[in-house]
Amino acid sequence: CKNNKGICHLKNGKSYYEFLVKNYTGSSKSVLELKSDIQSRLMKDMRTMYSILTVNPELENMFYSEEHKSKSPQAILKELNSKYTDDFPNIGNINYTVKYVDENLQDYLSPAFFLTPAIDDTNNNVIYINKSDAFSKQDIYTTLAHEGIPGHMYQSAFFIQTNPLPVRHILSYGGYTEGWATYVEFLSYFYEYSDQRLAKALSCSASYSLALYSLCDIGINYEGWSFKETKDFLKNYNITGDDICKNIYQTVINEPANYLQYYVGYLEITALKEKVQKQLGTDFNLKDFHKSFLTIGPADFKTVEKWIYTFY
Template structure:
């Protein structure tokens, strides 16, 4: 009874204090204008509708029913890839930013303030990156536009008959768009900013592999299957669609790749830089912006370098400590066998296995598909295709069955792409009904960082020996840091291939030419790519450590994950600011 009385007295005392505070500040409190909130929603919707119509692929993958957003009679297009378009976009972003800053921030809701902060940073960064239009590279062997386009075409959504018509029209835009790419590459060559010969060869090899079997190209075979099973079409319509699609592939898509091969072959040898971005004039300045864009981190390059080296050394030391106590664990790690190897079984298992530390998610569909043979050599081991925001119950994960990838160790890859990785994070966020503008703002550091963060956590869910699971996790973390460190070394510090080899010899105790070449080539051809995985993962670790330190026994990992997932993709400084409020609420 004494405790109850004290508790009641505290409530009364707190209420009195709160009343006094309200009376003291009420006269000076700023009036909230509801119209501001309505105008802000209208503004962000306007930006969303404009951005989502930049090209047909963005529109198709973002909305299943664009007409609900007033988008009708959209002309199929791959967009524009010209210097003039870049200038127009910069003017547009400046206008958006000016209009955004005109809103009274204090009058916005909590969610609107979050959108405001995210949009402001995104627009500002795009404006800065837009000053270097010839430094970015749309072509690369694995994540380049020409490598990704076949999958994006193959998975183009047919929600109704009109989508099929639009798709065929879109295929016929391919040749013109590739010509715009070639024009930019020629300009890069003139300005001394063209890629090196190794990158040219790898891109040409990828293109040749894709178009090798013209009559049985995957865009023909996949389309035939899709249109045959599409409900409501007559036999004549199916036959006509198949012919129209085949004609478009043979007269626009494949010629576009053939022309790209021819033009790149002509440009081969004009690249003046066989190394990292920093070897170009203003390359360091561009790389710093690229890193910020890829990672969502505001840390300086030197801070990132220290973080990577410290984390790498920490994990290596932890691995050594485990092996000292349990020497057999190292051999077991190298010969590890996962209990589950079937992707569907892994997904079903992880759906429930993650319940302890991750918030519940409504059940959604997930179709496992396999990468076509013509793309296997150049695509990732697996990838998840983000669904439309108004149709996020249907999801797809692609598995690459190339011999270069060990399918017996696919457990953690499925965790990365599925549960609790990309699929889980994407669906959970969409369930919060966020502002549509959030869906067209790209934050690879958050999305890939989250998927990497949970992938490392999944080793503990795989049913492995604890020591082996810990070794695998720490080995993966150290390897990620190693790649990211080489990326910075080559692209910012100017490491040569020899200097890269010396660094790997120091860390890995190997100077194998194949290993050195793999590291060096990957970060030269696709700079910053590894950083979004690694730095994103490390930023999440820092957020978790901060919350654990301040909350102590009150820290609940599941609740922390819920906070991250509800906040959604954003720059990490924006998330960190919200974390302070979340921590206070937990206290």
């Protein structure tokens, strides 16, 4: 490889990264504006997390525990299916199958993923689970909320029920789809844990981690950070392991702007929700907001915002 650093070290790499960010996220903001938004959210999550945990030592012990409930994926999806209608429109039963990744592919695939059904076979939804030991400490509950209900599978099923033109199935808006799945993943902590303070702390922690990776993405691929500069940045947030720093550094070099479609998408949805909530005050209804967002289907966020205000 001629370049083992961020994409900005290539000819026109910085401009290309700006294009990738716009294309992946669907946001109209510049890279530096997005960086500022990410930093603001990171600090907000950090303050919230520590304010919750410092008050209650018992809660802090639960927060740092690596034990996760041992429910089967099928049981988790069934539970999520029974809970999601409190906050999201009910679209009836979704037909799906849970499958497991072949052992030979476990090292190369994510913890779980949803296969979007073919447009002529929309009832054939499949969620794959990766049983690799590398993911044994990962919370499968929130992962299945991301991939299943009310994440990708639910979003896909909702979109299909709007009877969209076939061409819309091939248009890709990563910020909209991955942003939604990230948004509901963070929300699913409140379904998983009865103690809502713990759920809030865990949700902020997940958001905080993804914000750090997103800032590394911008730092390495747009600002040209070296590995040492990346390590120094992560050290400020108590991430010091050489292996994890190398992993983050290499991951964002391999897939520039990938983290941003998840996190910027999440931030755009959150900002939209807060804007509508501020405008409507006590008349704001979370389920109606989710319905308005899902009804338009995949699009850039300027278009989504116009649609949402038409909806209201």
